[in-house]
Amino acid sequence: MLKIGVIGAGNLGESHIRLLKGISDFELVGFYDANQSYKDRISSQLNVHSFNNYEELIHHVDAVDIVKPSISHFDYAVNAIKKSKHVFIEKPVTNTVDEAKQLLQLAEEANVKVQVGHVERFNPAFKAALPYISNPKFIETHRMIKFDAKTADIAVVMDLMSHDLDIILSVVNSNIKSIKAKGVKVVGNTPDIVNAVVEFDNGCVANLTASRISLIDERISKFYQKDAHIKIDYLSQETSLFSLKENSKTEICVQKLKINKENAVKLELEEFASSIINDTAPKVGIHDGSLMLDAAFRVAEKLQFSGSLIQTN
Numbered sequence: 237m238l239k240i241g242v243i244g245a246g247n248l249g250e251s252h253i254r255l256l257k258g259i260s261d262f263e264l265v266g267f268y269d270a271n272q273s274y275k276d277r278i279s280s281q282l283n284v285h286s287f288n289n290y291e292e293l294i295h296h297v298d299a300v301d302i303v304k305p306s307i308s309h310f311d312y313a314v315n316a317i318k319k320s321k322h323v324f325i326e327k328p329v330t331n332t333v334d335e336a337k338q339l340l341q342l343a344e345e346a347n348v349k350v351q352v353g354h355v356e357r358f359n360p361a362f363k364a365a366l367p368y369i370s371n372p373k374f375i376e377t378h379r380m381i382k383f384d385a386k387t388a389d390i391a392v393v394m395d396l397m398s399h400d401l402d403i404i405l406s407v408v409n410s411n412i413k414s415i416k417a418k419g420v421k422v423v424g425n426t427p428d429i430v431n432a433v434v435e436f437d438n439g440c441v442a443n444l445t446a447s448r449i450s451l452i453d454e455r456i457s458k459f460y461q462k463d464a465h466i467k468i469d470y471l472s473q474e475t476s477l478f479s480l481k482e483n484s485k486t487e488i489c490v491q492k493l494k495i496n497k498e499n500a501v502k503l504e505l506e507e508f509a510s511s512i513i514n515d516t517a518p519k520v521g522i523h524d525g526s527l528m529l530d531a532a533f534r535v536a537e538k539l540q541f542s543g544s545l546i547q548t549n
Contacts, residue, residue: 249304253282266284300322313325327353352520354524394536477492
C-alpha cells in the first residue's frame with residue numbers, strides 16, 4: 237500500500253482527502269495546510285492527521301498530492317521530487333511553462349511518477365467517446381458556470397477553458413498554427429466570458445467558449461469528423477454519436493453510449509496509484525500539462541477586451 241499525503245485542504249483538497257480515504261491502494265497518512273481553521277476542521281471531521289509543515293509530511297509518505305494554487309506547485313513538487321517522492325499535481329501543472337520543463341527534467345532524473353490533474357480526461361463520458369474520435373475537423377466546446385460573486389475573479393482561461401484545451405490537444409495530433417481570442421468584462425476585473433479559435437496545422441479548427449457568469453452550468457464538447465459527430469456532456473456524463481446512414485435516402489442516426497457514471501477525480505487518483513505500482517507512465521504527465529499551459533498562455537496573450545456592460549454613475 238502506498239503512503240500518500242495531501243498538501244492543501246481547501247474545497248478541492250478536502251475532496252481529494254475524502255476520496256483518498258476510500259482508495260485501497262493508498263494509505264492516507266495525513267495532510268498539510270497553512271490555514272489553521274482548515275487544519276482543525278478537516279482533521280476533526282474526517283479523522284485525518286494534520287502535519288505542522290509540508291517537509292514533515294513529505295518525509296512520511298511515498299507520494300504527495302498537491303492541491304494548492306498553481307503559484308506554489310513548483311516549489312512543493314521540487315521539494316518532493318528531490319526526496320524521490322511521486323507527485324500528483326492539480327492543474328495547471330505550474331505557474332510557467334519554463335517551470336514545467338524544469339519539473340519534467342527533475343522527475344526524469346529522480347525516476348518518479350508525476351501526474352497532472354486534468355480531470356476531464358477521466359470523465360466516463362470522454363472515455364466512452366475516445367474510441368470514436370478520429371481526425372476531427374471541427375471542435376466546439378462550451379464550459380459555463382453559474383455566476384457567484386465569491387468566484388467573480390476566477391481565471392476563465394486557466395481555470396475553465398484549460399479543461400477543454402487539454403482535451404483538444406489530447407485528440408488533435410497536430411501543432412497549433414494560430415490562435416484568435418476575445419474576452420468580455422461584465423462584472424469582474426478580468427474577462428468573464430472568453431472565446432478562442434484555435435487552428436491546427438492539419439486543418440482542424442477548435443472554437444472554445446468559457447464563462448463564469450452563466451445562468452446554468454454547462455460542460456459540453458462536440459467533435460465533427462467525416463460522416464460523424466460526437467457530443468460529450470461532461471456534467472451529466474452522457475455521450476451521443478451522430479452518424480450518417482445511407483439507404484434510399486441519407487439519414488442521421490443517433491446512438492447514446494452506455495456509460496457507467498463514476499467520480500472522475502477518484503478515477504484519476506486511482507490511475508496515479510496504478511502508474512506507481514505498475515511502473516507505467518501516467519496518462520496525463522508533465523508534458524501534457526506543459527502543452528496545455530503553453531496554449532492557455534497563448535490564448536491569454538491574444539485576448540482583446542471589450543468594455544464592461546455594467547453602467548456606473
